[in-house]
Amino acid sequence: MVSLRHLGKTFLPGTTNGRMALRDVSLDLASGDFVTIIGSNGAGKSTLLNAVAGVFPVDEGTIIIDGQDVTALPEHGRAAAIGRVFQDPMQGTAGSMSIEENLAMAARRGERRRLARGVTQEDRESFKEYLALLGLGLESRLSDQVKLLSGGQRQALALLMATIKRPKLLLLDEHAAALDPRTAQDILALTDRIVRRYGLTVMMVTHNLRHALTFGNRTVMMHEGEIVLDVGGPERSGMTVADLLERFHATRGERLSDDRILLEV
Amino acid sequence: MISLGALGGALEQGLVYAVMALGVYLTFRVLNFPDLTVDGSFPLGAAVAAKLICGGVDPVVATVVAPALGFVAGATTGVLNTRLRISGLLSGILTMTALYSVNLRIMGRANIPLLRSATVLTTLRGLGVPAGVAAILLFLVSAILLKLVLDVFLRTEFGMALRATGDNEVMIRSLGVNTDSMKIVGLGLSNALVALSGAMVAQYQGFADIGMGIGMVVAGLASVILGGAIIAPISIGMATFGVVAGSVVYRFAVFFALRMGFAPTDLKIVTAALVVIALSGPTIRARLGAERRRAPGHGKSEASRENFPARNH
Ligand SMILES: Nc1ncnc2c1ncn2[C@@H]1O[C@H](COP(=O)(O)OP(=O)(O)OP(=O)(O)O)[C@@H](O)[C@H]1O
Ligand SMILES: [Mg+2]
Numbered sequence: 095m096v097s098l099r100h101l102g103k104t105f106l107p108g109t110t111n112g113r114m115a116l117r118d119v120s121l122d123l124a125s126g127d128f129v130t131i132i133g134s135n136g137a138g139k140s141t142l143l144n145a146v147a148g149v150f151p152v153d154e155g156t157i158i159i160d161g162q163d164v165t166a167l168p169e170h171g172r173a174a175a176i177g178r179v180f181q182d183p184m185q186g187t188a189g190s191m192s193i194e195e196n197l198a199m200a201a202r203r204g205e206r207r208r209l210a211r212g213v214t215q216e217d218r219e220s221f222k223e224y225l226a227l228l229g230l231g232l233e234s235r236l237s238d239q240v241k242l243l244s245g246g247q248r249q250a251l252a253l254l255m256a257t258i259k260r261p262k263l264l265l266l267d268e269h270a271a272a273l274d275p276r277t278a279q280d281i282l283a284l285t286d287r288i289v290r291r292y293g294l295t296v297m298m299v300t301h302n303l304r305h306a307l308t309f310g311n312r313t314v315m316m317h318e319g320e321i322v323l324d325v326g327g328p329e330r331s332g333m334t335v336a337d338l339l340e341r342f343h344a345t346r347g348e349r350l351s352d353d354r355i356l357l358e359v
Numbered sequence: 360m361i362s363l364g365a366l367g368g369a370l371e372q373g374l375v376y377a378v379m380a381l382g383v384y385l386t387f388r389v390l391n392f393p394d395l396t397v398d399g400s401f402p403l404g405a406a407v408a409a410k411l412i413c414g415g416v417d418p419v420v421a422t423v424v425a426p427a428l429g430f431v432a433g434a435t436t437g438v439l440n441t442r443l444r445i446s447g448l449l450s451g452i453l454t455m456t457a458l459y460s461v462n463l464r465i466m467g468r469a470n471i472p473l474l475r476s477a478t479v480l481t482t483l484r485g486l487g488v489p490a491g492v493a494a495i496l497l498f499l500v501s502a503i504l505l506k507l508v509l510d511v512f513l514r515t516e517f518g519m520a521l522r523a524t525g526d527n528e529v530m531i532r533s534l535g536v537n538t539d540s541m542k543i544v545g546l547g548l549s550n551a552l553v554a555l556s557g558a559m560v561a562q563y564q565g566f567a568d569i570g571m572g573i574g575m576v577v578a579g580l581a582s583v584i585l586g587g588a589i590i591a592p593i594s595i596g597m598a599t600f601g602v603v604a605g606s607v608v609y610r611f612a613v614f615f616a617l618r619m620g621f622a623p624t625d626l627k628i629v630t631a632a633l634v635v636i637a638l639s640g641p642t643i644r645a646r647l648g649a650e651r652r653r654a655p656g657h658g659k660s661e662a663s664r665e666n667f668p669a670r671n672h
Contacts (some may be wrong), residue, residue, distance in 0.1 A: 147533065168537075169532050169533070170532055170535050170536055170537045170538075171535075173532075173533060173534055173535030173536075174535055176533075178533045180529070184527075185527065185529050185530060186530055186533075187527070187530060188522070188523045188526040188527045188530060188531070189526060189527070190522070190526045191519070191522060191523065191526060195519055198516075198519065199516075199519055199520065199523055199531065199534055200534055202516060202534075202535075203534045203535050204534075204535035205535065207515075207516040207517040207519075207520040207536060208515070208516050208517060209512070209515045209516070209517050209518075210515060210516055211514065211515060211516075212514050212515050212516045212518065212519040213514070255534075
């Protein structure tokens with residue numbers, strides 16, 4: 095379904111601040127794969143997701159989604175295939191626009207924007223049904239501005255928006271990290287439900303090692319722009335957080351006691 | 360005594376400039392883009408219309424051609440900003456500056472009188488509209504019609520993408536919208552409205568002048584801000600209605616300022632001051648509020664509010 099081959103990206107090349115954020119990253123996702131991605135700060139996790147989404151062009155490598163080589167396409171040209179939820183709930187929604195307008199824009203992801211009515215009555219009916227799945231009562235607030243919602247409600251809406259038109263690939267970059275622990279739990283449970291329901295292919299970045307193992311069917315660890323660990327199947331099912339940490343140290347042969355994320359369990 | 364005719368004149372002006380203010384609303388409020396092209400595209404519309412009318416073109420045709428060129432002017436600013444990565448403010452200033460030369464080229468001189476020419480107003484009179492109401496009728500219908508068209512447009516798929524570009528570029532790009540194109544089109548539409556207003560103003564006042572765009576952005580902004588203050592922009596329809604109302608109120612304010620003895624040349628500083636006050640209001644209020652909260656007796660409630668559990672639902 096998704097094939098990333100030898101991706102390379104250097105920010106600010108040729109300067110003293112130059113940084114190789116991705117080094118020869120290759121990753122293949124089968125349809126329905128749910129990969130969790132972990133790694134220390136600056137490991138290149140967000141860079142990888144941004145590269146796949148087309149936020150910036152990669153220096154090397156190819157990105158293939160569902161048989162189509164999208165490497166040369168700009169971000170808006172790939173959007174038809176990709177759904178995204180960002181870390182900041184503000185980033186995934188337009189606050190000054192209503193819930194129904196946000197959903198309608200998302201329902202036309204990757205399509206030409208016409209001079210047709212933006213939200214139809216038909217849209218409203220299906221949005222109501224869809225919002226009811228959240229159990230947050232948003233179905234009765236279709237015309238409310240999104241900025242009136244709480245962070246958790248906004249993020250739930252962002253998740254619906256990313257998946258209302260079923261994406262070939264769903265990219266989640268620490269999308270529960272900015273929420274309080276209980277709300278984060280809710281958002282993750284919702285993510286799991288939606289992903290299962292539609293059998294979506296997912297790449298999810300998380301700083302929480304327990305989540306990395308409990309969600310999805312595969313876990314990838316990045317370090318300094320490289321994939322240093324890729325586990326799935328039975329090997330992963332038996333794994334504990336401690337095992338994961340140990341594997342990390344074994345691969346790198348280093349101690350990383352000062353790394354906040356690797357200790358966050 | 361203030362004559363009814365003079366008040367009517369202020370109303371006419373408010374309505375004809377409301378079309379320009381709707382353009383300013385589209386960039387400043389909807390696209391969130393501080394577009395200074397306006398000071399050049401307003402006289403551009405006037406210059407094009409005046410030149411065409413003097414050349415014997417039907418005034419209605421002349422008035423329709425003007426916004427097409429206004430669109431090009433706005434789109435130029437959009438291209439400078441999005442494709443060439445020049446800052447929004449500077450892009451507008453560059454286009455505006457270039458337009459000064461363009462406008463002079465079009466007109467061939469600094470001022471074209473239209474007093475004895477056919478205009479859209481004489482066309483209306485020819486259709487049997489009494490001379491006294493021709494202007495007010497035309498400008499009222501134009502302002503209301505364009506406001507309504509804008510309302511509908513902003514609720515289309517395209518219009519929503521335009522609004523989202525102004526609200527959250529990252530999001531709407533992730534939904535497959537080319538935000539660069541949106542900005543180019545949005546700036547084009549905005550300046551088309553501005554040029555249309557310029558074309559009508561030239562015919563209304565009886566001349567096109569190279570300097571008639573000076574301070575236009577600020578006047579438009581003042582109208583938009585005033586409108587937002589008088590009419591709560593709870594919906595798009597109310598917001599655009601507010602812009603039209605704001606433009607009328609602004610022209611009345613100008614009218615009374617002149618009657619109070621302000622020299623016409625001093626009006627720009629008065630308008631600028633008005634915009635400064637309106638824009639700094641929230642900042643100043645926040646600062647005053649912060650000081651009040653720091654005062655004794657208020658500290659406790661503040662602390663307890665901070666300790667309120669950060670639960671999201
Ligand atoms: N736009 C950019 N310009 C310059 N450098 C960048 C840019 N984006 C990322 N980097 C650098 O690339 C490296 C990888 O960053 P990235 O954001 O991918 O890390 P991450 O794994 O997502 O980290 P975190 O866990 O903190 O989110 C970092 O060193 C970062 O400073
Ligand atoms: Mg990151």
